[in-house]
Amino acid sequence: MLNFxxxxxxxxxxxxxxLHSSLMQHAGSFHLYIFAFDDKCHxxxxxLNLPHTTVISLSEFEDEALLAIKPTRTRGEYCWTCTPSTILYCINTFGLENCTYIDSDIYFYEDPVHLLQEMGExxxxxxxxxxxxxxxxxxxxGKFCVQFMTFKNKPESLAALDWWRNACIDWCYNRVEDGKFGDQKYLDDWETCFDNVHVLQNPGGGVAPWNVQQYGIEQKGSETYVTFEGREYKLNFYHFHGLRFLSDSKLSLCEYSLPRKVVALLYGPYISLYLQHYKMLKQLDSSLDLWLPAGRDLSTFKKNTLNFLKGKYNIHRINKFVKAWPN
Known part of the structure; x- marks a missing residue:
């Protein structure tokens, strides 16, 4: 059982x-614990009652230490502050043997068990x-990205997790200060501070806008492959960091320059699935405050997005993905 x-x-x-759809499609036996960071989300x-999922409210999760510093952090900073606490909460509350934290804007293309098998002992x-x-x-x-991290229910792992939680409660801000930044810079020296740390070696895990320029990418049947430093790997997950649906006329893929094939093979299908979920959520509750068109319908957004993608990336494959977007 993989616990996320x-x-x-x-x-x-x-x-x-x-994210949940990608786990349903590609992961084997798994359970996903979702911390809902506002009441409406909960x-x-x-x-929705998603399969293989447990939903946890803030009232269940927040303790005195977190509530004490909450007013001093922005929404984003508070989410960063809480990351180690969510992992620790899951291990302690549900008696898990292991727990992997994953950012909500990553998408799996292959079973993540292949990444976790690297850990060994x-x-x-x-x-x-x-x-x-x-x-x-x-x-x-920082050297490491918090996007995908695993901790086992063992003494050194829990000690590191408890240390990280206390450090983030003490200081976790969206600025560089005294060698710290958010929740990530704390991890830089963990390879030397702790004996039981494994750094993921498979380049198919952790592909993201800030590193995808180093990869080749190909679709082979239903599977996606990446080439890194001359070797081919199955793409395990991609981090859609920075993808924002700003209005009915503005789409931001990210702040980095993306290869055209990446946009066609990854962003097109991901946006299509996002729009399907957006439409379903709006039908469930029309008052939901979601990132997408100001005009509250998809037609203008789809037209403008297609023009943006074709104009900037000039890829004919985008057409078939846009045609699949919901009305």
Missing amino acids: CTLFDTKFLPYGLN EVLLK KEILLTLHRYTPKYDETHLS
Whole structure:
């Protein structure tokens, strides 16, 4: 059994549903613990009753230490602050043998068990940013990305997790200060501080906008492959960091330059699935505050998005994905 936890609020509901869909399609035996970061998100998730999922409200999760510092953090900073606490909560509350934290805007293309098998007897799994050189921000954002991290229910792992939780409660802000940044820079020296840390080696895990420029990408039947440093791997997961549906006339894929085939093979289908979940959620509750068209219908957004993608990336494959988008 693979145990995952993630956290998001109402605005991120479609991303979270995309994540869950990818696990349903590609993961074997799994359970996903979702921390709903506002009441409306919790209400909707309970209505959806997603399979292999447990929904946890803030009232269940937040303790005195978190509530004490909550007013001092922005929404994003508080989410970062809570990350180690969500993992620890799942292990302790549900008696899990292991728990993997995953960001809500990643999408799996292959069973993540192939990544976790690398750990062997190690207790902690970390994921590199693996920056493309021109985007390298290791000195600012850290060597590791919190996007995919595993902790086992073992003494050293729990000690590291407890230390990280206390550090984030003490300081976790969206700025660089005294060698710290958010929740990530704390991880930089874990390979030397702890004996049971494994750094993920499979380049098919952790592909993201800040490193995808180093990869080749191909679709072979129903499977997606990436080439990294001359070797081919199955794509395990991609992190759709920075993808935002700003209005009925503005779409932001990310802040980095993306290869055209990546947009066609990854972003097209992901956006299509997002729109299906957006439409379903709006039908469930029309008052939901989600990232998408100001005009409250999809037609203008689809037209403008198609023009944007074709104009910027000039890829004919985008057409078939847009045609599949819901009306």
